Amino acid sequence: MNTVEPTNVLENALQQLNDAAALLDLEPAIHAKLSKPKRALIVSVPTRMDDGHFEVFWGYRVQHNMDRGPCKGGIRYHPSVTLDEVTALAMWMTWKCAVVNIPYGGAKGGVICDPAQMSEGEIERMTRRFVAELVEIIGPDQDIPAPDVNTNERTMGWLMDTYSMQVGHSVPAVVTGKPIAIGGSLGRSQATGRGVALVAREALATHGMAVEGARMVVQGFGKVGGAFAELIEGLGAAVIGVSDVSGGIYNAAGLDIGELTRHVIETGYVEGFPAGEPITNEELLALECDVLVPAALENVFTADNAGAVRARMIVEGANGPTTPEADRIFADRGIFVAPDILANAGGVTVSYFEWCQGLQAYFWTEDEVNERLEEIMVRAFGEVYAESQSRGVDMRAAATAVAVGRVAEAVRVRGIYP
């Protein structure tokens, strides 16, 4: 059996909800309802490994809230997955969907496993068994999974197929982030990174700065960090530092992201990239820059290292990278933080477009997807920024207040059953 120490990430999420509840003077019943997930499913996932023995993994799916529509949220494969972490991520998904005002609640899933140590066949068999265990609670009207850390298009293709086999007909709208050949949306693979780039552009503009010539540092070079780096370089920014699990690289003149991407495709990691100096992840987070983008895992900025950050602003590609203590340090030091539930909402927004396209079986061009994404991200940034100015609070408190306010209104008008 796999066991891991619980993280404090759920406490962080609850603290943010409590702060928003105080700001909004939220009714105690609604506050209490939103503090707990609607449903949490724990399953064992027996998987035949290549050598014939069976490994039994733990899998989770947590549905935090469905008041504004079906649940939406990714599936993560990682050794450090815990029920608390999945619950926190599900709660953040509820706020994220509400911040960008798309008609979903939040969910998240995870399996405690180390995909780096597994063959593709093992990952496929584990995925199919996990999905078979979830069939009762997922579906286009109730809960629509998507990719997250260590899951991708391929995984979502297996998910769509397994669900469809179980119910006896093809159901493309049960999952988003799937391959184009089975109803994926154009623009989805880059959507989260594109949203982060749009929010970075808007955030810089509030400081009277342009993207062109701005210095960016990115932690994590996966689906989010990689796409962000490519798009922001295309807008004229210099990406001076990038890291992944292998370590980091730095080039004061700007890294060539196309070359770096080719290096990562060939070797698997940023480590060893010749056109940059090697640095540690710790050094990377302390680089002087205009925008620092965490795009790896949670709890990256804590009371221990927040004082060392020398970025003008932080735009959170990852979910939960900043602890509440680090948030206070950033606020005291005047570092502008565009929070995760706003900054990385581009992925779920295009997932929503993919779901709409799937339900209608009518597909949009990539330009249509990108234009509508930009419209939603710019509007959401503007609403959160206005809330932050009018209430005199930081962007995280403002984003959470906007989101919790929208979900609370849905609970109010529906009433609490029975």
Ligand code: NAD
């Ligand atoms: P991914 O698996 O594609 O990439 C993760 C990257 O982080 C990899 O480059 C990995 O090497 C790096 N990494 C892992 N541990 C690290 C460490 N200790 N130090 C430095 N780098 C490290 O995952 P992703 O989909 O890009 O997700 C990244 C973050 O963005 C997660 O917090 C995820 O929840 C969030 N997110 C993802 C999406 C999406 O659409 N994929 C949407 C919203 C938010």
